[in-house]
Amino acid sequence: MELLFFYIFAAVILGSAVMMVTRRNMVHAVVWMVITFIGVASLYILLEAEFLAAVQILVYTGGIVVLFLFVIMLVNLGDIYQVEWLHRQWLPALLLALLLVTEIGFMVWVGAQDVPAAPEQSEAILRGLGGNVETLGMALYTDFLLPFEVASMLLLVAMIGAIYLAKKRV
Amino acid sequence: MSTELLIQYGVIPIIQILVVMIVVLTVVAYGVYAERKILAFIHSRLGPMRVGPWGLFQPIADGLKLLMKEDLRPSVADSLIFVMAPAILMLAAFSALTMVPFGEGTTMFGYEVPYVIADVNIGILAMLALSSLSVYAVVLGGWSSNSKYPLIGALRGAAQMVSYEVALAFTVVATLMIAGTMSTVGIVEAQRELGAWFFILQPVGFVIFVICMVAETNRLPFDLPEAETELVSGYFTEFSGMRWAFYMLGEYAAMIVMSCLAVTLYLGGWLRPFPNSELTAFLDVIPGPLWFVLKGFMFMYFFMWIRGTYPRYRYDQLMTIGWKVLIPISIANLFFTGIIILLVQAAAG
Numbered sequence: 001m002e003l004l005f006f007y008i009f010a011a012v013i014l015g016s017a018v019m020m021v022t023r024r025n026m027v028h029a030v031v032w033m034v035i036t037f038i039g040v041a042s043l044y045i046l047l048e049a050e051f052l053a054a055v056q057i058l059v060y061t062g063g064i065v066v067l068f069l070f071v072i073m074l075v076n077l078g079d080i081y082q083v084e085w086l087h088r089q090w091l092p093a094l095l096l097a098l099l100l101v102t103e104i105g106f107m108v109w110v111g112a113q114d115v116p117a118a119p120e121q122s123e124a125i126l127r128g129l130g131g132n133v134e135t136l137g138m139a140l141y142t143d144f145l146l147p148f149e150v151a152s153m154l155l156l157v158a159m160i161g162a163i164y165l166a167k168k169r170v
Numbered sequence: 171m172s173t174e175l176l177i178q179y180g181v182i183p184i185i186q187i188l189v190v191m192i193v194v195l196t197v198v199a200y201g202v203y204a205e206r207k208i209l210a211f212i213h214s215r216l217g218p219m220r221v222g223p224w225g226l227f228q229p230i231a232d233g234l235k236l237l238m239k240e241d242l243r244p245s246v247a248d249s250l251i252f253v254m255a256p257a258i259l260m261l262a263a264f265s266a267l268t269m270v271p272f273g274e275g276t277t278m279f280g281y282e283v284p285y286v287i288a289d290v291n292i293g294i295l296a297m298l299a300l301s302s303l304s305v306y307a308v309v310l311g312g313w314s315s316n317s318k319y320p321l322i323g324a325l326r327g328a329a330q331m332v333s334y335e336v337a338l339a340f341t342v343v344a345t346l347m348i349a350g351t352m353s354t355v356g357i358v359e360a361q362r363e364l365g366a367w368f369f370i371l372q373p374v375g376f377v378i379f380v381i382c383m384v385a386e387t388n389r390l391p392f393d394l395p396e397a398e399t400e401l402v403s404g405y406f407t408e409f410s411g412m413r414w415a416f417y418m419l420g421e422y423a424a425m426i427v428m429s430c431l432a433v434t435l436y437l438g439g440w441l442r443p444f445p446n447s448e449l450t451a452f453l454d455v456i457p458g459p460l461w462f463v464l465k466g467f468m469f470m471y472f473f474m475w476i477r478g479t480y481p482r483y484r485y486d487q488l489m490t491i492g493w494k495v496l497i498p499i500s501i502a503n504l505f506f507t508g509i510i511i512l513l514v515q516a517a518a519g
Contacts, residue, residue, distance in 0.1 A: 027313060031251065034306065054295040062302030063332060069309050070328050073321065132291060133352055 005046055013039035026072045030065060037061045051132045178281055186287045190267055194426060199229040201422040205474045212478035239411035247408065248314040255311035256406075256413045259420025262304035263427050269293040270430040271354045273440040273458035285440075285459055286355060293354035294342060294435070298335075301386075301427055305331045307420065308388070308395055312405030323404030326485065327395030331386060333492040338382040340500035341375040344507040345435050348372070358439030365446030367438035374503045376436045378496055380472070383428040385492070387421060389473055391480040394488055429469035430462075437465045 013036055020032035037060050044053035140148050203218065203225070210217030218225030243252060273285035290296060305328055312324020345368050346352055349360040361367055369376040385392040396404030406417045433439060440458030444450045456464075483491070 025248075027248070027251070027310075031310070050290060050292045051295070054292045054299045058295065058299035058302055062299060062305065062335070066305055066309065066328050066332055069313075070325065073309075073313055073325060 002046060006043070009039050009042045009046065012036075013043070027069065030068050030072065033068075034061055034065055037065065049132065051136055174281075182281060182283060183287060186283075187268075190270075190287065191264070194264070194267060194423065197426060198419050198422040199233065201425070201470060202232070202418065203229050204470070205477070208471070208474045209478050212475075233415070236412055236415040241412070242408075242410045244315060244317065244408050246316040248316065251310050251314035252408075253413075255307050255314055256409065256416035256420070257307075258310070259304050259307035260416060260423055262301055262307070263420060263423035266297045266300040266427045267430070269297050269354050270427075271358055271434060271439055272462050284355075289353055289355045291351070291353050291356075294346065294352050294357065294431075297354070297427070297431060298339065298342065301424065301431075302331075302335060304420070304424055307417070308405050311409065311417070312395075315405075315408035317408055319401045320405050320407050323395045323397075323401050323407070327388060327405055330388070330392065330394060330488060330492075333489065334382045334385040334392075334496070337378055337492065337496040337500045338386060340497065340504050341372075341378045341382070342435065344375050344500075344504045345372055347504075347507055347511060354434050354439075357434055358441060361438045362441055362445045365444065367436065367441070367443070369436040372436065372503075372507070374499065375507075378500050378503070379432060379436065381491075381496060383432060383469075384473065384476065385488070387424045387428055387473075389421070389425070390477040391482050392488060393482060394485050397482060399482075425470060425473050426466070429466045429473075432469050433462060433465040 016032045016035040016039065020029050020036060023029040023032060037056060041053040041056040041061070044050070044056060206228075207217040207225075218228040221227040221231045243249060268287040269290065271286040271289070275282065275284035275286070277283065308327035308331070309324045312320040312322075312327065315321075345357070348364075348368060348371055349357040351357060351360065357368075364371070384390075388395050393404075395401075396406065398404070401407070406414060409417060438445065440462045442450050442453040442456070442461060
């Protein structure tokens, strides 16, 4: 049952991802991206990571992709339909794609030899600490407090930098 | 699979979904009628009176008319997205309704029947996430029409909904901190344990939530995306017939979702006032789901009431209110709520 759903969601993700990169119309590409993200969120639910799934939809689908659409609509509308196929960048693109495939393949091949133990164990951990959210919160604010704060600092700096750059041109 | 499991996890959820769908669709249809009547009374008019007694069959007549209208589509429109966009609003609203706790649940014929379709431990977050998808209906609908007014409406809608979502989320987080859970059922139970509806503990948060709720559903005085005095009718100018009806009904479905969210978070869900006090125990003659529905209708009435009494804001005023007033206040609210929770915990030992 779970495997069946996995294949359905995987097919949706891969299919819509391929559609996303092959569309010439930018808005269509973004719509396919939304479907990809929803598929990824479904996979998270299948993995019992409900919090991650909700955040995936709330932040990426409901927030960031809307900003993508916003930007696409604000730039010159006429240009949308004349996006060139691959921009003559097929050689670097092909090389990077090959590199990525080798890398992921290697990681899967190495990782397959020591797959983490049965899911019952992780479920037991979850039950012991309460739900998904509580476990994540405890981990983030106790063991991983410093990386968490550094990440938020980084985001703040990036945000201020972006505002500064944009303000100069207004 | 045994029959009992099949009934518990197959048949009962389907019945629950059907009941919620039918009830909400009826409320949506008659919400339009109620709004026309209430607005009419505010304007000293009578409102729809012709179809049936007091115009009660007006929604049915309207529905039939919209079904039989010619299906118009601008020739320059992006046809696929144009067809798809109106459905998104309904989809977002109805999927969010699965997490609404209408009551405590009962046992029927030996089976557990909870009055909530799905009580998941990320309930509130999932509801916010799913209802945030409704922004796509506005943006894609406006863009796909390939016309100027809808595009302006769509851009306004996207900016408005994304901005007000921030303040909304911050106020909800403050409430969740008191409740200590994200499950919608758990939040109502927490209000029973504390003996007070959360709007008493979160007065500032409640006010901000109500303002953001109106802005999120694009209702007056925040209906800039469809401002008919400047943008014809905003993002759905080019839509007609059934597709237009989907936008219209989707707006009411979104209002229902937001009302349910407000009742769950701030007005104690299915609980009576002061759920721990003996003085109000006689109010238990009203069953839980009815309490929930009554409180929900109160918010629906509020939506219509302010539509009849407030003028529309200017767009820069809207953004000022969102970013310079509501978000700072909601962050301060979050901060002080945290401090008070810590102090209370320290006092309790």
